Amino acid sequence: MSGKHVPDTAVANAALATAREPSRRDHLPCQVRHLDEIDWETIRWPGETGKMLFHPSPEQPTAPNAGILRLEPGAHHPEHYHGFAQVWFILKGEFTIDGRPCPPGTMLYHPDPHFEGAFHTATGGEILIVQYPGPSTGERPIYAGRFNMEERKSLAEERVDL
Numbered sequence: 001m002s003g004k005h006v007p008d009t010a011v012a013n014a015a016l017a018t019a020r021e022p023s024r025r026d027h028l029p030c031q032v033r034h035l036d037e038i039d040w041e042t043i044r045w046p047g048e049t050g051k052m053l054f055h056p057s058p059e060q061p062t063a064p065n066a067g068i069l070r071l072e073p074g075a076h077h078p079e080h081y082h083g084f085a086q087v088w089f090i091l092k093g094e095f096t097i098d099g100r101p102c103p104p105g106t107m108l109y110h111p112d113p114h115f116e117g118a119f120h121t122a123t124g125g126e127i128l129i130v131q132y133p134g135p136s137t138g139e140r141p142i143y144a145g146r147f148n149m150e151e152r153k154s155l156a157e158e159r160v161d162l
Contacts, residue, residue, distance in 0.1 A: 040070060042151070044158055047075025047124075056140055065131040065141040071095075073124040077116075078155065083139030085112040086131040093125015112137045 033053040040049040052067035071093065079098075088108040095102040098117020102108065104125075110116060112134025131141035 035068065043069065044153065045075065045077035045119075046155070047072035048077075056142075061140065062133055064133075065129065067129065069127045069129055071121050071124050071127070073122060074120075075124065076120040077118070079115055079118045081113065081115050082110065082131075082141075083113045083137045084131055084134045084141045085114075086110045086116075086129060086141070088130075089128040091126040091128055093121055093123045095119065095121045095125065095127075112139065 031054065035051055035053065038051050038053065040051055043050045048069055048071055050067055050069045052065050054063050054066040056063050056065070068091070087110070090102050090104050090106040090108075092104055094104075095106075097108065097119050100117075113136070133140045
């Protein structure tokens with residue numbers, strides 16, 4: 001058998017111990033939001049707007065950035081770094097991400113840390129994204145100044161190292 005050996009994670013997970021007993025005293029309830037509850041926000045890259053239904057805040061610093069990106073035809077961004085992890089699911093449109101065609105139904109997983117590849121769409125479309133604290137790095141997704149911008153900066157002014 002060739003290739004990398006992948007251990008059985010069920011065995012490893014069964015061996016994990018927790019010092020915490022489940023309790024309803026500190027249980028946090030499910031949070032529910034609907035796409036129509038918030039307005040589209042300007043995102044830092046050209047041709048992108050988004051509705052982040054959930055995002056980190058001072059009250060919930062480990063919450064994910066989770067929502068929908070809406071992209072106009074011609075939307076793009078350069079390769080850039082993230083210390084957090086993320087999952088994308090292409091809902092509508094045709095995208096080229098890191099040189100690879102990504103039609104609707106494509107799911108992408110970006111482990112932490114990672115360089116998010118150059119991105120372009122000729123058709124426009126929508127992507128469901130979930131960005132969450134990196135299991136290895138502990139770095140958290142960034143909401144403020146990324147998804148809720150009053151005015152977009154030029155690409156030359158935008159940081160690509162975080």
